[in-house]
Amino acid sequence: MERGMAGGLKTVISGIVTLLALFSAVSPGFSQTSSAQLPAAAAPPAQVREMMQLMQTPEVKQWMSAQMAANPAADAATQNQMSVLSGLLQHARRHVSMVSDAAMTLPSQIANASGLFWSEIAANGFARMVAQFLAILLLGAIVESVARYAFRRRRRRLAEMAGMHLTPRVIPALVFATATMLALFSLSWPPLSQSVAIVCVIALIVQRFTICVGGVLVDLIGLARADEEQQGVTVPTMPGRAVALFWYRRCATFVIYFSFGWAAIQSMEPLGFSPSARLFVGYILGIGLLLIAVEAVWSRPHKDEKRGHGISWALTVYFLLLWGLWVTGFNWLLWLGIYMLMLPRVLAVSTIAVKSLRQTEASFLATRRIATVLLDRGVRALIIAFAAIWLGQLLGVGADTMAAGDKMVDKIARGVIGGIVILLAADLLWHVVKAYIDGKLLDSPLDGTATDEEKAKHARIQTLLPIFRNILAVVIAVIAVLMVLSGLGIEIGPLIAGAGVVGVAVGFGAQTIVKDVISGMFYLWDDAFRVGEYIESGSHKGVVEAFSLRSVKLRHHRGPLTTVPFGELGAVKNLNRDWTIDKISLNVKYDTDLVKAKKVIKQIGQTLLENPEFAPHIIETLKMKGVEQFGEFAIEIRLSMMTKPGEQFVIRRNALAMIRNAFSENGIEFAVPTVQVAGDRGAELDAAVARYAEHARAGGEPAA
Structure with missing residues (x-):
């Protein structure tokens, strides 16, 4: 069966290469080489010569000029559309032509690269170079196995001391990476072999940490699902361990295949392969990624029999379209399609992972609110920011290629990407500060042994922190919006001045609101009352339950809750001081x-x-x-x-x-x-x- 699959894959690859070569050969104007080999065009027939002579007469020229002058906007729009479509088509044809030409020269480049590599190995000793490559490939696994054997009895104790489920899996991966890097740096390498060894080490470390992180996620999801089953949750929020294990295996296979394919392509550069040859090899290896994705779609668990095949066919066509965009050179469209498909799922997986960490009893995030927020929001921010920056670089390349000199597009693209990063940073900052303030507010209440000063300090914190939280939210939002507008090229100086003028006008028109806000600031400055104290002011009295920037909420001893603006309080009688x-x-x-x-x-x-x-x-x-x-x-x-x-x-x-x-x-x-x-x-x-x-x-x- 494996031989049959290998034979089928070879047939597919050969067919693709043949089609690319034929497409390059029959397309006029694909490249200078192909156009030079085309035969000279035959002489036009007599009817064509007569039509060309007729178009040169003054009457025809005058009529054509009048028609063009009658509708210049439509003509210009048509020309622009045709130029854009023509540019896209020419870009795709040039890219495919370049790759197909590289396919023709690939055997000679392979021969030259093999000669360079084997001559360097022969000059430095065949046995020595083989031993060095085996060292970087095997030493990490050997040292990791020895470390596992040495610490097998202390594994559970180490996990309990660290308080994390990550420790038993992360430490072996770190040992593997350290041993592999030491093997790379401790050996002397000739130039070509050193370049190949570096990319191989990177690929090995990536595949090891892929297995490590995937195993941690599967374990955490399994523990969280088991905890939900013990608690009798009727609608579980976590997928089953079998589902998590299925997707872990497919994703790990995809990432490992991609990392070693990347290592192979990167190793081709110092060996003298041309960029087009590296692209051709990448496209061929991309067929493997396509097959892995299609197999995962068609064999996914819990597939609906009625809708499952339709979704599977749609995703298969979508993956083929992405591979086609990659082959034709539209990388920015390729990554846009990848983001549309993968970004929501990556964010969902990160959310499930953090939730699993919080539900795990041994998790170090169980009692740490700020760490939880940093991990949850931080991972989201890093994923979205990295995706935006990478897509922005690709869009920048597309703008330089397809719309040279259009600086406004570049400025808007940079502004949008910078705005996304700024908003993500502001969101992370706000949630960290909010988690800290909420943690202070939700601290355990004071016991009976607390002194009066401690009780007063606690009441003061309960009073001021909610107001400070609201003010900080407004400040962070305003600063973030101003920074985003500045990044988009909008002058914020006039906006700030205009906001000042509008603020003065609003202040005159809303004197009552301004009076309430300012009065509240002075009440808090004078420490006139705190949350939990019983106050009387005119006809209003009750226990202070909460504040806002404008009013205070008083709970009467009979139950009614009264919201009193600060401007209406006047003299306050505090019965709890x-x-x-x-x-x-x-x-x-x-x-x-x-x-x-x-x-x-x-x-x-x-x-x-x-x-x-x-x-x-x-x-x-x-x-x-x-x-x-x-x-x-x-x-x-x-x-x-x-x-x-x-x-x-x-x-x-x-x-x-x-x-x-x-x-x-x-x-x-x-x-x-x-x-x-x-x-x-x-x-x-x-x-x-x-x-x-x-x-x-x-x-x-x-x-x-």
Whole structure:
């Protein structure tokens, strides 16, 4: 079967070479060599000579000039379109002609390169050069195997110490790369062999790290999927390990094939191969990449039987079109097509990898928000920035070739690419800062042993950081937009000046909003209140829940949430600062023993101090201050205590209950207002009873 596939591949390659050669031979004007070999054109027939003579007459020339003058715009547009299409066609024909000519001279170039290479090897010793090449090819694998054997018992312990699942796979790859590089640098190489050895080492290291990174991704996805299954997730967000393993094998095969093909093409340059010959070999090797991609599409797992074949055929045609664009020399279209297909999937894979790292218990990203953001957003930014810069270089080459002298296109292309990089950097900076601020805000709350200064500092942070986060978002967005506009060639000086004028006009037109913002800045500057504090201002009162640049949100103790603009607050009464004095008034009877009452209240205050629940919040315990005033029916005595803000309500309720019980036990009575009614009600009752008795003796009915 393998022989059959090899024979079929040789047939395909031979057919492509033959078609390219025939296309070059039959296309007039492809190159100077081919055009020189064409026979001279035959003499035109008599009818053609008559038509040419007729076109030279003055009447025909005048009519043609009038027709061209009647519609110059359409003629110019048609000429421009034809020139663009003609330029593209000529570019493709020249490129194919160059590559097909190289195919004809490839055998002679191979012979010359072989002579140079083998003569250099013979001059430096055949056995020595073979040993050196075997050293760079095998030494890395041998050292890696020895390291694995030496550390096989410490592998799990090393992974636990590092706290990462990456360690068991990354360290062997680093050992392989180090040993291979040492083998390259420690040996002396002749010029040609050194160039070949360098590209071979690069290809070896790339294939080793491809296997390493792919294996790490498969392991992480498998662990994350297993964790989701243990948690009973009905709709898993991770692909199965079998699916991940399938795509890992195909992608690894693609990358390894590409790296060694690149090494082969790069090795051809110092051996004297022409650029067109290297391109021809690259196109032939590209057939292997095409076959790998097509095989992956047709054998992918979980393929829908109804739609699967249609998608497979569409992707196959798409891959053939990309290979055709590559062969005809339209590299910028080739990479644009590759980006459209691969960039979303590469970003999705990076997101899955970071999510898998976060879900893995042994991951070092489990408790590090900034590291997670740097990896997630950083990888996205690097992928998109690299793709944009690479595509920009290709577009720059296309602009120089197809539209020479068009500097505006180059400027716009550079501005767009620079803008993408700037926006990616701004997005990364914003998410890093946001992760840091959110981490500070989500820190564990203070425990009961925290001091008042620590609590005040914590409340201050909870108050200022959200506002700072919003301001920073606006600043980063404005600076990024201005830098992008500057990169596009737009003068931002007039924009800034105009923004200043517009800002002044908006300030006059929106004085209330400006007043709210400025008032809020001064409230925060004066530290008038913080998140979690209870404040009163006019008819507004409640616990401060959140801020914005313009208003504050107050949660009333009954539940309603009020949004109050800073400009409407006015004087603010903060009920949660430092301390508070709570006063209690009691009414007792005039015959009360005040000395005894004072002793009872003092004993209650001592009891409150001995209570472990109330003692930390009492600054000065409950005391009787004395007689406040004499009322109409009672003596009013005044009690007071000093507590921490917000704690006086609970202590007051318990103190009142204790006072009531203690007064009852000691015979101290509270005074309440009473009403006494005076009159001769008893005589009237006696007369009524007498009348009733008289009627009873007479046998009559009692009077009503």
